[in-house]
Amino acid sequence: MANLFLEIPDSFWGLFRSRNRQVYIDALLQINEEYQYSNYYLSREICIQTLSDYFAKTRVVMVQDELEDELDMLEPLSTRILNWLLKAGWLRKVDDYHNMTVNIVIPDYAAVFVDAFTHLAGEDEDATQVYIQNVYAILFAFKNDPRCNISLLKTALINTRKLNKTLQDMLHNMDRFFASLLEQKNYGDLLREHLDGYVEEIVQKKYHILKTSDNFYLYKTDIKQWLSQMRQDTAWLERVCVRNKQLRGLDITPEDIISQLDLIDRGFDDIEHRIMNMDAEHTKYIRATVTRLNYLLNQDDNxxxxxxxxxxxxxxxxxxxxxxxxxxxxxxxxxxxxxxxSDRSLYKRRKSRQDFAAELAPEEEMEELTRDEILQLNRMKNRYSRRQIRSFVLDRMVDGRYTVTSDTVSSLEDFEKLVLAYDDSVRKDSPYRVLDQEAPMVEHAGYRYPGLVFVRKE
Structure with a gap:
C-alpha cells in the first residue's frame, strides 16, 4: 500500500476539491464499465465516444477547473473531461507502438477509488451473496480436494469477515430511515419515502438477499456441518498436514487448521447474530412506519x-x-x-404502591396431596354412583332448599357423600347448586364441615 501512495500524483486529490467532482466520478464509472467490457484496453476514441453517449442523455453544468486553461474550455464536453482525468492522474495513456494506437488505462491506485465509487453508487448490492457462496465453495474444495492447502482457509476467513462487515454496514445504515419518518409532514410523502426509499434500498436490494430461498441459511447448515466434521476427524487433519508439507513445504500442525476453522465458525455465529439484529430493526421500522402513517392519516379526526x-x-x-x-x-x-x-382516556390514574406490591407478591403454592390422599379420593369417587350422591341432597330438600346441619353427617358414608355432592354442584348438568354465602362451620360426631345451603336449579 505504501508503494501505491508514492505513485499517486498531487493533482490526483484535486477531484475531491473540484466543484465538478460528480461529473468526473460519473465519467470514471462509465469508462470503468467500458474498460471491463473491452478486456481492459480502451483507445482514446472509444473513451470519447462512451462519454459523449452518456452525457448526451444528461444535462451537465461545468465550471473551469484549476488544471484547465482557456483552450480546454473550448473543447467538446467529453474531450474536456477525458483531458482533465488524464492530467489529474486518474487515467493514464499507454502507447502501443505495434498497433500504432494510444490506449487509456486505469492505474492501480485509481482502480481502488473507482471500486469505492462503484460501491457507493450501489452497483454491487449482491456482495453478501458472493461472499457466502465463496466461503461455501472454498470449504467444499478444502474438504474434498487433496491438492488444496491451508491458504484456502485464510481466504474463506477473509470472505467471512467481509460478509460480517457488509451486514454490519447494512445494519448501521438502517437508522437513517427512522429519522426520515419524522421529517415527512403528510401521508403521501411518507408512503413515497417508505416505498421508494426503504423498500427499494433495504428490503429489495439488501434485506431481500437474506430472506429468499437462496439465502445465507441455505449455505450455513452445510458449512457448519463441514467445520464440525473437519475438526473432529483427526486422521484427516494429519493427512492435510502431511500433504501441505510434501507438496508446498508448509510446516503446519492440526492445531493450526483447527484454529482457522474455529475462527470461521465464530464468524458465522456473528453473522447470525447480525441477521437477528437486522430482523429486530426491520420489525421496529415497519411498526414505526405504520404508526406514523396512521397518525398522519387520522390526525385531524383522532x-x-x-x-x-x-x-x-x-x-x-x-x-x-x-x-x-x-x-x-x-x-x-x-x-x-x-x-x-372513560377508561380509555389520555390520562390514567396510577395505582398505589400497595396495589403494585400486591401484584408482584409471589402466589401461594398449593400444597400437593400425598399418595394416600389421592388413592382415598379415587376410592371415594368410585364407591358411590352419581344417583346416590344426588339423592343424598335431593331427598332432603324442602321447597327446593336444603341446609346442612349437625344432623346431616352421622357416619363416614354421610361425610363422603356430602363432599361429593358439593363437588357435583359445580357441574353444568347438576340439578342443584350451592349458594354463595359464608357458611358457619359445623362439628358433629368427630367430623367438621361447613353448613352449606343447596338449592334446586330452575
Missing part, C-alpha cells in the same frame, strides 16, 4: 392527534404567546366528553 398538534403549537410559542394560547386552549376544552372520562 383525539390524540389533535392533542399532539396543540402541544406542538404550544411548544413553539414565545412566553407572551404561550399564556394567551393556554388561556384560549383552556376555554375550549370539554371534560364532559366520554373519551375524556
Amino acid at each position: 383525539m390524540k392527534g389533535m392533542v399532539i398538534q396543540v402541544l406542538n403549537e404550544l411548544s413553539g410559542s414565545s412566553d407572551e404567546e404561550l399564556e394567551q394560547k393556554l388561556a384560549l386552549t383552556a376555554s375550549k376544552m370539554n371534560f364532559s366528553q366520554f373519551t375524556v372520562i
Whole structure:
C-alpha cells in the first residue's frame, strides 16, 4: 500500500476539491464499465465516444477547473473531461507502438477509488451473496480436494469477515430511515419515502438477499456441518498436514487448521447474530412506519392527534404567546366528553404502591396431596354412583332448599357423600347448586364441615 501512495500524483486529490467532482466520478464509472467490457484496453476514441453517449442523455453544468486553461474550455464536453482525468492522474495513456494506437488505462491506485465509487453508487448490492457462496465453495474444495492447502482457509476467513462487515454496514445504515419518518409532514410523502426509499434500498436490494430461498441459511447448515466434521476427524487433519508439507513445504500442525476453522465458525455465529439484529430493526421500522402513517392519516379526526398538534403549537410559542394560547386552549376544552372520562382516556390514574406490591407478591403454592390422599379420593369417587350422591341432597330438600346441619353427617358414608355432592354442584348438568354465602362451620360426631345451603336449579 505504501508503494501505491508514492505513485499517486498531487493533482490526483484535486477531484475531491473540484466543484465538478460528480461529473468526473460519473465519467470514471462509465469508462470503468467500458474498460471491463473491452478486456481492459480502451483507445482514446472509444473513451470519447462512451462519454459523449452518456452525457448526451444528461444535462451537465461545468465550471473551469484549476488544471484547465482557456483552450480546454473550448473543447467538446467529453474531450474536456477525458483531458482533465488524464492530467489529474486518474487515467493514464499507454502507447502501443505495434498497433500504432494510444490506449487509456486505469492505474492501480485509481482502480481502488473507482471500486469505492462503484460501491457507493450501489452497483454491487449482491456482495453478501458472493461472499457466502465463496466461503461455501472454498470449504467444499478444502474438504474434498487433496491438492488444496491451508491458504484456502485464510481466504474463506477473509470472505467471512467481509460478509460480517457488509451486514454490519447494512445494519448501521438502517437508522437513517427512522429519522426520515419524522421529517415527512403528510401521508403521501411518507408512503413515497417508505416505498421508494426503504423498500427499494433495504428490503429489495439488501434485506431481500437474506430472506429468499437462496439465502445465507441455505449455505450455513452445510458449512457448519463441514467445520464440525473437519475438526473432529483427526486422521484427516494429519493427512492435510502431511500433504501441505510434501507438496508446498508448509510446516503446519492440526492445531493450526483447527484454529482457522474455529475462527470461521465464530464468524458465522456473528453473522447470525447480525441477521437477528437486522430482523429486530426491520420489525421496529415497519411498526414505526405504520404508526406514523396512521397518525398522519387520522390526525385531524383522532383525539390524540389533535392533542399532539396543540402541544406542538404550544411548544413553539414565545412566553407572551404561550399564556394567551393556554388561556384560549383552556376555554375550549370539554371534560364532559366520554373519551375524556372513560377508561380509555389520555390520562390514567396510577395505582398505589400497595396495589403494585400486591401484584408482584409471589402466589401461594398449593400444597400437593400425598399418595394416600389421592388413592382415598379415587376410592371415594368410585364407591358411590352419581344417583346416590344426588339423592343424598335431593331427598332432603324442602321447597327446593336444603341446609346442612349437625344432623346431616352421622357416619363416614354421610361425610363422603356430602363432599361429593358439593363437588357435583359445580357441574353444568347438576340439578342443584350451592349458594354463595359464608357458611358457619359445623362439628358433629368427630367430623367438621361447613353448613352449606343447596338449592334446586330452575
